[in-house]
Amino acid sequence: MPRKAMSDRQKQANRSKQKIAKAALSLFQKKGYHNVTIEDICKKADVSVGGFYHHFSSKGAVFEIVMSEITGKVSSYVRAHPSGGSAREDLRQFLLFFAQCHQEIDLGVLQAWLNPSFCALGDAPDDPSVLEITRLIQAGQSSGEITEQFSPRELTTHLFVGAKGVIYDWCLHAGGYDLLQRMNLYIGIELCGISA
Missing domain, CATH: 1.10.10.60 (Homeodomain-like)
Incomplete structure (x- = not known):
């Protein structure tokens, strides 16, 4: 009882x-x-x-709710999408999913959340998105798809900061363009740059 x-x-x-x-x-x-x-x-x-x-x-801590929602979606995605194909394609799909998660948040809420005082998109080493990008980069380096000129941590930081930048820019433009299309372009350029 x-x-x-x-x-x-x-x-x-x-x-x-x-x-x-x-x-x-x-x-x-x-x-x-x-x-x-x-x-x-x-x-x-x-x-x-x-x-x-x-x-x-x-009041800024209220955004923990938004962050935990995205973290939950990312964790579910990772469990449902085990890698097995090309690490580069897995990276593309994951970063598009990452953008989609943010696109589903109300734009006004996302704009408030992205206020520089929050560092809201997270980049802690144990963030599920950071862990997944690192895992995919390591797989790509092991298979010879991704350059080993930089460490997985360096490449993860580079990709993650860039992906956050695309989302931030989309917010600055009040959602005035197709976020997934822009993210896909960004990913394509980045993947060319980190290919082995």
Whole structure:
């Protein structure tokens, strides 16, 4: 019985966290990130300021919800798409998927999230996207498809920073062009440059 009560509490806490995040993201989209206060978020979510701080350390921390959604999609993609073909083609497909994940986020939310104060697209060594790009580069170097002139870490950083740049540019242009088409062009150019 106590185990079920704990589970119910966890479910309630998760619902509360989601409610706060949804309210915050909606306000960021409408008013702009810098024009929204924690009090605004609490009022819209109908929670106390203490309730907000129970779930988030700052208003920027609300973007953890967006990041975890993308991380979950990337992890699912990696499990569902084991490599087996060309490492270069696997890299192309993964980076297109990475762009698609970001394209599915509301543009206003994505623009707020990409504010330089967040470093929101993540580039931690344990980020699932970074790990997958590194794995694919290592496979490409092992098969002779990708140059060994640079380490897998250097090539991963280069590709990841460039892919983030394409997404950032798309946001700066308010989604005014086809993100996947632009990402595909970027990937094609980069893959030519790192081929063995």
